[in-house]
Amino acid sequence: MALARRTQRGTRLLVISLVMISLVTITLDYREGSSGPFESVGRGLFSIVAPMQDAVSRLFRPVGTFFSGLAHVGSLQAENRRLRAQLQESQTRGGQVTTLQQQLQQLEALIQIKDRLGLGSSIGANVIGSSVGNFHWTISIDRGSADGVGVDDPVIASAGLVGHVIEPITSCCATVQLIIDPGSAVAARLATSGDTGLIAGERNEPLQMQLVPTEVDVIAGEAVVTSGYQGGLYPPGIPIGTVSHVLNDPGSLSKVIQVRPAVDFSSLEFVLVVTGSQA
Amino acid sequence: MRRTVSWIVLVLTALLLQSVVFGRLELAGAKPELIYLLAILSAYLEGPASGALTGFFGGMAQDFLLNQPKGITALTLTLVGYAVGSLRQYMPTPSPLLPVLLVAGATAVGVLFNGMFLYLIGRFDAGFAFLVRISVLSAVYNAILTPLAFPIVRWLIEGSRPRKVFRW
Numbered sequence: 001m002a003l004a005r006r007t008q009r010g011t012r013l014l015v016i017s018l019v020m021i022s023l024v025t026i027t028l029d030y031r032e033g034s035s036g037p038f039e040s041v042g043r044g045l046f047s048i049v050a051p052m053q054d055a056v057s058r059l060f061r062p063v064g065t066f067f068s069g070l071a072h073v074g075s076l077q078a079e080n081r082r083l084r085a086q087l088q089e090s091q092t093r094g095g096q097v098t099t100l101q102q103q104l105q106q107l108e109a110l111i112q113i114k115d116r117l118g119l120g121s122s123i124g125a126n127v128i129g130s131s132v133g134n135f136h137w138t139i140s141i142d143r144g145s146a147d148g149v150g151v152d153d154p155v156i157a158s159a160g161l162v163g164h165v166i167e168p169i170t171s172c173c174a175t176v177q178l179i180i181d182p183g184s185a186v187a188a189r190l191a192t193s194g195d196t197g198l199i200a201g202e203r204n205e206p207l208q209m210q211l212v213p214t215e216v217d218v219i220a221g222e223a224v225v226t227s228g229y230q231g232g233l234y235p236p237g238i239p240i241g242t243v244s245h246v247l248n249d250p251g252s253l254s255k256v257i258q259v260r261p262a263v264d265f266s267s268l269e270f271v272l273v274v275t276g277s278q279a
Numbered sequence: 280m281r282r283t284v285s286w287i288v289l290v291l292t293a294l295l296l297q298s299v300v301f302g303r304l305e306l307a308g309a310k311p312e313l314i315y316l317l318a319i320l321s322a323y324l325e326g327p328a329s330g331a332l333t334g335f336f337g338g339m340a341q342d343f344l345l346n347q348p349k350g351i352t353a354l355t356l357t358l359v360g361y362a363v364g365s366l367r368q369y370m371p372t373p374s375p376l377l378p379v380l381l382v383a384g385a386t387a388v389g390v391l392f393n394g395m396f397l398y399l400i401g402r403f404d405a406g407f408a409f410l411v412r413i414s415v416l417s418a419v420y421n422a423i424l425t426p427l428a429f430p431i432v433r434w435l436i437e438g439s440r441p442r443k444v445f446r447w
Contacts, residue, residue, distance in 0.1 A: 011328045011361075018335040018357045025339075025350030030400055042346045049294070049344045056299045130302030133347060134310055134413045135394060135403055140298070168346045175346065182405050203405055204308040266303060 043168040050173035053129040109158030137181035146171040148275040160239035160262030191223035209257040282439030309416030320432040322364035330360025359389040387418035
């Protein structure tokens with residue numbers, strides 16, 4: 001009985017100690033921010049983990065793609081019919097060639113968007129991981145400071161805007177905050193009317209374009225692109241998405257527009273990082 | 280030593296799987312919380328001290344290796360591990376459903392606590408309804424993964440226990 005009581009007391013002391021250490025860590029990290037020692041340690045450890053993510057990503061990419069396809073089975077049926085016709089033609093050349101062709105198509109699409117938008121220096125990157133938690137919307141890429149990638153560099157995919165680079169960046173890898181993150185804000189422009197607004201991330205829901213004057217006519221399906229104002233993060237003209245719904249509040253001074261993102265964030269494989277000077 | 284190395288490998292594997300594989304396998308927008316799963320199963324099998332330690336170190340590993348706000352996951356999992364380990368002794372039933380239900384409940388509470396703490400320090404602005412939805416979905420996801428993870432964690436724990444030595 002006395003032993004059980006001593007064990008319980010020891011466990012409670014252990015838990016209290018661990019809780020105190022956690023609270024001290026939280027406080028120091030919060031107060032020091034990106035210049036603190038924990039950030040440096042985190043960056044160093046991320047540089048160890050990121051190559052492992054890269055290796056595991058290459059290993060599990062076919063598995064992940066298979067299960068991701070199961071989750072999107074409805075929309076994949078029509079695509080499946082089209083791909084079956086393609087597959088018959090390429091089956092004679094072997095499965096490996098088919099995979100390489102798909103990758104080449106994605107890379108060619110990236111080059112096309114880069115040329116179309118007249119982007120300056122840029123570098124292609126593979127997506128090697130996504131955010132671990134349920135409250136952060138980020139991806140990890142296999143390019144870092146050694147490749148010229150820096151904080152706030154815009155990141156795009158063949159379909160449109162993905163996000164921008166945030167800390168941590170190591171020599172080999174970097175983290176990208178997606179535009180669907182609630183903390184993200186993108187200066188945007190309606191392609192037809194030219195009116196501007198601010199795109200806010202809404203997690204897995206459609207993006208919301210705010211601060212659009214109520215007198216502006218907005219049509220469903222209208223393209224939304226980056227406005228690229230002086231000193232902004234993103235160059236002008238990068239596709240963000242299309243208008244899916246307009247929310248009219250009679251008492252409000254501005255419209256709220258729902259925007260369906262152009263990029264499918266659940267299946268990102270290749271992205272382009274725009275390095276150097278932006279808009 | 281062997282037990283420590285095994286746990287390090289298991290935690291690292293869980294983090295890599297969560298960020299690479301399960302990053303694409305969302306359940307209605309929610310990802311599983313594999314470190315939560317490990318901490319809760321450790322607490323279930325070995326008691327509150329082991330649960331708290333696994334939760335603390337697993338949480339710190341997640342926060343530092345994947346550059347999340349430092350210390351919050353460690354705090355959450357320390358408390359979750361301790362609570363599950365303490366409650367377990369009052370649940371002597373051998374039912375195989377018990378670990379699944381415990382994982383689901385503890386994950387939901389843990390994710391809620393984590394989200395509310397992030398909100399308190401101004402690092403969460405996705406709304407309370409979203410937080411509740413994610414905590415429930417993560418709990419369901421973890422519960423689905425429990426039958427796969429339970430044998431692995433039990434094998435690891437039983438394999439690392441020192442064998443009894445009888446001296447005649």
